[in-house]
Amino acid sequence: MHILVTGGAGYIGSHACKALAKAGFVPVVYDNLSTGWAEAVRFGPLVEGDLMDRAALDAAFAHYKPLAVMHFAALSLVGESMTNPAKYWRTNVNGSLNLIEATLAAGVKHIVFSSTCATYGDQDGVTLNEDTQQMPINAYGGSKRAIEMMLRDFERSDGLESVIFRYFNVAGADPDGEVGEQHIPETHLIPLMLEAIDGKRPALTVFGSDYPTPDGTCIRDYVHVCDLVDAHVLGLRWLQADKGSRIFCLGSGQGFSVREVIEASRVVTNRDVPIVAGSRRAGDATSLVCGSTRAVQELGWTPHRSTLTQMIGDALKWSRQPPFAK
Numbered sequence: 001m002h003i004l005v006t007g008g009a010g011y012i013g014s015h016a017c018k019a020l021a022k023a024g025f026v027p028v029v030y031d032n033l034s035t036g037w038a039e040a041v042r043f044g045p046l047v048e049g050d051l052m053d054r055a056a057l058d059a060a061f062a063h064y065k066p067l068a069v070m071h072f073a074a075l076s077l078v079g080e081s082m083t084n085p086a087k088y089w090r091t092n093v094n095g096s097l098n099l100i101e102a103t104l105a106a107g108v109k110h111i112v113f114s115s116t117c118a119t120y121g122d123q124d125g126v127t128l129n130e131d132t133q134q135m136p137i138n139a140y141g142g143s144k145r146a147i148e149m150m151l152r153d154f155e156r157s158d159g160l161e162s163v164i165f166r167y168f169n170v171a172g173a174d175p176d177g178e179v180g181e182q183h184i185p186e187t188h189l190i191p192l193m194l195e196a197i198d199g200k201r202p203a204l205t206v207f208g209s210d211y212p213t214p215d216g217t218c219i220r221d222y223v224h225v226c227d228l229v230d231a232h233v234l235g236l237r238w239l240q241a242d243k244g245s246r247i248f249c250l251g252s253g254q255g256f257s258v259r260e261v262i263e264a265s266r267v268v269t270n271r272d273v274p275i276v277a278g279s280r281r282a283g284d285a286t287s288l289v290c291g292s293t294r295a296v297q298e299l300g301w302t303p304h305r306s307t308l309t310q311m312i313g314d315a316l317k318w319s320r321q322p323p324f325a326k
């Protein structure tokens, strides 16, 4: 019942491990701990290794004989991907190619892959679903689209079946407080906002107030990390039931502007968010809102925790706990 979980020491991967363990699987985390946390590996063994280390990957497959792979390990910062695209293409694309080759060499034919709404680019006013054309505007989105294409090619050549999830903005934390979001440096809106509320940073900078949206700030679709990982377990079962490769978008179906998220945080915490107006962040799309009908209808997914109130509340609780140590 082993599942190899690359990036399982990271934010989404660690929540996926908890969901897998709850569903009766044993998550084997494969992670180089470059951005993840050993302390977040609580639901199965940790293999410390890099995706570029083929011998270490082969050894992990040989030792644990996983039924399938869940592939979270990646660099995922839009801003950084604009200034250092080589890092993104090298780590995400080369690393995934190495993983796919090791997966096939081990005779494993099922992979669940973390893709992103950043593969769509800037398609103002459109609700994005699985049929929407992908036109990435940053190297992060470009690298993820390339991996999606790679998976398609390896299905044709070797019968590797994949469930690809295109995530919208993942937020919140495990309500039990066992795992949560911890990035160094932190770049994401909700944790930064909570740090500003708690006086851990002077203010939140709002990146751009001149977007063509009702209040001038970017619109995103936020999905609770626990809902997101539930879909991964459903995706794994989908592959095990021989339903074949499929792409699913995962979001709440509702868009909120940066200002609306700030207002929701004020209400949840009963504290004002200190903000300063900043310029646009390179690579940011105006609006990314998900049409998740396919995941709901075909996987039976119910994203019932994905309200701003619950996501901010769970993130707040987590942010006030002692942080992970390496």
Ligand code: UDP
Residues within 6 Å of the ligand: 078, 169, 187, 188, 189, 190, 192, 204, 205, 206, 207, 208, 218, 219, 220, 258, 281, 284
């Ligand atoms: N954002 C912001 N200030 C910050 C961090 C983020 O205004 O300090 C905005 C960002 O421009 C985007 C939204 O918040 O419109 C969500 O950004 P985040 O980095 O959380 O996720 P992304 O959309 O890049 O995956």
